[in-house]
Amino acid sequence: MKQLRLDYISKIQGEINIPGSKSISNRALLLAALAKGTTRLTNLLDSDDIRYMLKALQALGVSYRLNEDKTICDVDGLGGVIDSEQLKTLYLGNAGTAMRPLCAALTLGVGTFELTGEPRMEERPIKDLVDSLSQLGANIEYQKNEGFPPVKINANSLEGGEVSISGSLSSQFLTALLMAAPLAKSTVEIKVTGELVSKPYIDITLELMKRFGVNVVNDNYQNFSIITGQKYVTPGEFLVEGDASSASYFLAAAAINGGSIKVTGVGRLSIQGDTAFADVLEKMGAKIQWGDDYIISSVGKLNSIDLDLNHIPDAAMTIATTALFASGTTKISNIYNWRIKETDRLAAMATELKKVGAEVTEGHDYIEITPPAEIKHAEIDTYNDHRMAMCFSLLSFSHAGITINDPECTAKTFPSYFEQLKELSS
Ligand SMILES: O=C(O)C1=C[C@@H](OP(=O)(O)O)[C@@H](O)[C@H](O)C1
Numbered sequence: 001m002k003q004l005r006l007d008y009i010s011k012i013q014g015e016i017n018i019p020g021s022k023s024i025s026n027r028a029l030l031l032a033a034l035a036k037g038t039t040r041l042t043n044l045l046d047s048d049d050i051r052y053m054l055k056a057l058q059a060l061g062v063s064y065r066l067n068e069d070k071t072i073c074d075v076d077g078l079g080g081v082i083d084s085e086q087l088k089t090l091y092l093g094n095a096g097t098a099m100r101p102l103c104a105a106l107t108l109g110v111g112t113f114e115l116t117g118e119p120r121m122e123e124r125p126i127k128d129l130v131d132s133l134s135q136l137g138a139n140i141e142y143q144k145n146e147g148f149p150p151v152k153i154n155a156n157s158l159e160g161g162e163v164s165i166s167g168s169l170s171s172q173f174l175t176a177l178l179m180a181a182p183l184a185k186s187t188v189e190i191k192v193t194g195e196l197v198s199k200p201y202i203d204i205t206l207e208l209m210k211r212f213g214v215n216v217v218n219d220n221y222q223n224f225s226i227i228t229g230q231k232y233v234t235p236g237e238f239l240v241e242g243d244a245s246s247a248s249y250f251l252a253a254a255a256i257n258g259g260s261i262k263v264t265g266v267g268r269l270s271i272q273g274d275t276a277f278a279d280v281l282e283k284m285g286a287k288i289q290w291g292d293d294y295i296i297s298s299v300g301k302l303n304s305i306d307l308d309l310n311h312i313p314d315a316a317m318t319i320a321t322t323a324l325f326a327s328g329t330t331k332i333s334n335i336y337n338w339r340i341k342e343t344d345r346l347a348a349m350a351t352e353l354k355k356v357g358a359e360v361t362e363g364h365d366y367i368e369i370t371p372p373a374e375i376k377h378a379e380i381d382t383y384n385d386h387r388m389a390m391c392f393s394l395l396s397f398s399h400a401g402i403t404i405n406d407p408e409c410t411a412k413t414f415p416s417y418f419e420q421l422k423e424l425s426s
């Protein structure tokens with residue numbers, strides 16, 4: 001296993017153009033594949049999660065051309081559903097934004113498709129989505145454990161009609177159903193049951209569908225109608241915004257460390273809910289300035305917060321390590337679904353925060369963090385979770401420094417993270 005030792009960074013300063021959003025890249029690739037016409041995607045993210053989607057689309061017969069640095073992609077849309085005469089087995093790593101949307105989209109055509117992934121993917125639930133697709137006539141089998149990938153889709157088009165879906169574990173199930181819905185055989189009326197978690201990701205989905213020509217009637221995130229007869233059409237060129245979750249590490253770094261960082265590519269006009277991270281940081285005491293496509297963060301005296309961060313589950317992890325530099329006890333609540341992501345993030349976060357000396361309470365769906373008088377150096381395990389590695393890099397702003405085990409796990413969404421951090425540090 002590789003280790004990365006980060007010694008004390010006394011200053012972080014400058015400007016960084018954040019790589020493309022994972023959530024937008026994978027949605028845009030799938031919609032471009034289903035759309036009529038060729039779409040040019042620019043500022044596409046080049047990372048593992050996107051590579052899995054790209055490889056899957058290629059195996060499914062979608063043709064595209066990537067430029068040299070893989071940030072521009074011309075996708076020749078199929079102008080409809082995906083069919084296949086041969087069995088197609090698609091390996092999707094641990095990319096939720098590939099597994100869930102493809103599971104829904106592949107029920108629309110005719111063919112047999114197997115969706116597999118890495119061991120952790122086999123522990124991440126998919127039952128709520130499969131149950132909903134089954135209500136619309138889909139035939140999906142579990143190949144190992146009931147409710148979890150790998151799944152086999154015996155596709156023979158999807159009926160429309162009324163369908164209910166649980167929103168309480170992951171918004172990605174509703175996202176997947178929404179994106180598939182226009183290509184079902186008749187109008188789809190979706191009713192969401194339970195609390196809808198991670199709600200701002202649904203706004204990304206609706207906005208992307210609109211940009212590709214499909215209108216969804218949204219009745220207060222409880223009921224959605226997708227009127228039959230709509231087709232995805234290329235918007236021509238589509239610029240992928242910078243990733244707001246990736247931006248969180250740099251915004252937090254400046255707030256902790258007394259520098260000033262401008263992140264570009266994401267700002268006031270962003271469609272990503274994770275930009276609300278900057279508001280949380282501001283509540284903690286950071287100075288934040290917004291532009292249409294940039295955010296500037298600079299230091300303030302950081303105080304603890306006690307907040308429900310269900311709406312920003314990914315960026316909320318950055319608050320957990322930022323809390324070590326704030327006075328008082330920080331509580332982050334309503335984050336049960338941290339437990340079903342790349343790892344059990346509530347357990348992992350609690351274990352690793354304790355290693356640097358923090359006092360931590362791990363609740364069923366919350367975490368409480370009290371910083372130690374002095375942060376200790378530790379070797380941080382990252383559990384193959386890119387965000388564990390990136391969050392704990394913030395500990396390099398303590399005099400003790402930090403060692404990150406398996407730093408290359410950032411490849412899921414941000415392969416060049418540690419290089420970029422170094423470039424801005426002195
Ligand atoms: O739709 C998306 O792009 C995502 C939704 C969120 O997942 P949940 O809805 O499972 O919380 C988020 O954590 C994930 O990184 C990306």
Ligand SMILES: C=C(OP(=O)(O)O)C(=O)O
Nearest residue numbers: 094095096097314341342
């Ligand atoms: C939860 C995440 O990923 P996924 O899209 O695989 O759910 C994440 O990136 O933090």
